[in-house]
Amino acid sequence: MPLLLLVPRALALCAVPWPLGSCATLPSEEADEGSLPNALAGPFREIDQGELGNSRAAPHVMNDDERFARDASVVDLDGDPSTLAAAGFFAATLGPEGAEPDPLAPPNAIVRYDAADGRSFERSPVTVLAPELPWEGGTVAAPSALLVGGELWLYYAAAGGIGLARSEGGAAFAREPAPVLAPTAPGDGGWERGAVPGSPGVVRLPDGSLRMFYVVAGDGGASFVGEARSDDGLAWERVGDAPALAPAPLPAAGASAAEDEPFDGAAVLDPAPVLAVSATGRPSLRVYYAGRDSAGRSAIGLAARFGHDGPLQRAAAPVFGASSALDPRAPWVAAYPGFSLLFVTQAAGTRAGDDHPAVAAGVAPADASLPPPEP
Structure with missing residues (x-):
């Protein structure tokens, strides 16, 4: 994924070491470090109707009520950020032959839709992965796709952990026979307590190694984001002895009404890492994620760090969906020269019968002028 400028150093962030964090800002650099704020990192506005083709209805780039496609992972297959064509x-959830699928059922397929303009996805999908192995437990979900050499690698969540399938052309995939990231042993004393890792987000670092961020469920509906590293994408080593990102601290007892519960005070989910570089060439890593509060509302947050190691610092406010009633989740960011596209899964609408999942898109900066849609 192309490198972008980092979140501005003046943007208020909160460090997130386990179990609680404290507010901070990113380290300051020279005056030419970058514009304040950095509009390419967010916040994102909803995409407009005139920016979508294929008769899609903004802000939804995908509203498939036959397969309930959601949780987008968008890949620039030629590796050239100046061209927009993407997969x-x-x-998705596929029903039995001749029967409608249940939108609440676990996904049982990963499907591919192409988009000549990076956002207006075709109407006819290709199924590239379905559950076959016992450890998958009848489900494949949460795809995270990336280019590695001449291959397309597809990480995915299943009942027994996180799997990997690989393809030379992006249509026929060969999967690994066992999960590449399985649950830890329940009695090992680690913070994951044997919970099944899911919702992988994988990024390839400049040195060729890979980083994975993933979700582990906790008690009482809480969830946390862990981190792992790998040199070959197959053997993964967990990073640290605590979550990379945890729910934000709740206001102290007796706090004033102005100190509202943070949008991510109950759970952090669906990490999506993006490499970045500052205007002065300083490498960094951003992790977009879905945050949930105790009322079940969700919005898209952002955490970041300079370099590729060390604690993440979270932005104090969401970058998308702060006032939405559609509960956006499962973010994915695709970067192009001059703008970024955010894809999120959310309810198709607020009316009765519109509660099935759809994929909406956002744009940053808000005044970005996108190339004309295709077709």
């Missing part, structure tokens, strides 16, 4: 991989 989108989505989790």
Whole structure:
């Protein structure tokens, strides 16, 4: 994925070491470090109707009420950020022959839709992965696709952990026979307590190694984001002895009404890492994620760090969906020269019968002028 400028150093962030964090800002650099704020990192506005083709209805770039495609992972297959053609991989639910699928059922397929303009996805998908192995437990979900050499690698969540399938052309995939990231032993004393890792987000670092961020469920509906590293994408080593990102601290007892519960005070989910570089060439890593509060509302947050190691610092406010009633989740960011596209899964609408999942898109900066849609 192309490198972008980092979140501005003046943007208020909160460090997130386990179990609680404290507010901070990113380290300051020279005056030419970058514009304040950095509009390419967010916040994102909803995409407009005139920016979508294929008769899609903004802000939804995907509203498939036959397969309930969601959880987008969008890949620029030629590796050239100046060209917009991309492949989108989505989790989907396919029903029995001749029967409608249940939108609440776990995904049982990963499907591919292409988009000549990077956002207006075709109407006819290709199923590239379905559950076959016992450890998958009948489900494949949460795709995270990336280019590695001449291959397309597709990480995915299943009942027994996180799997990997690989393809030379992006249509026929060969999967690994066992999960590449399985649950830890329940009695090892680690913070994951044997919970099944899911929702992988994988990024390839400049040195060729890979980083994975993933979700582990906790008690009482809480969830946390862990981190792992790998040199070959197959053997993964967990990073640290605590979550990379945890729910934000709740206001102290007796706090004033102005100190509202943070949008991510109950759970952090669906990490999506993006490499970045500052205007002065300082490498960094951003992790977009879905945050949930105790009322079940969700919005898209952002955490970041300079360099590729060390604690993440979270932005104090969401970058998308702060006032949305559609509960956006499962973010994915695709970067192009001059703008970024954010894809999120959310309810198709607020009316009765519109509660099935759809994929909406956002744009940053808000005044970005996108190339004309295709077709």
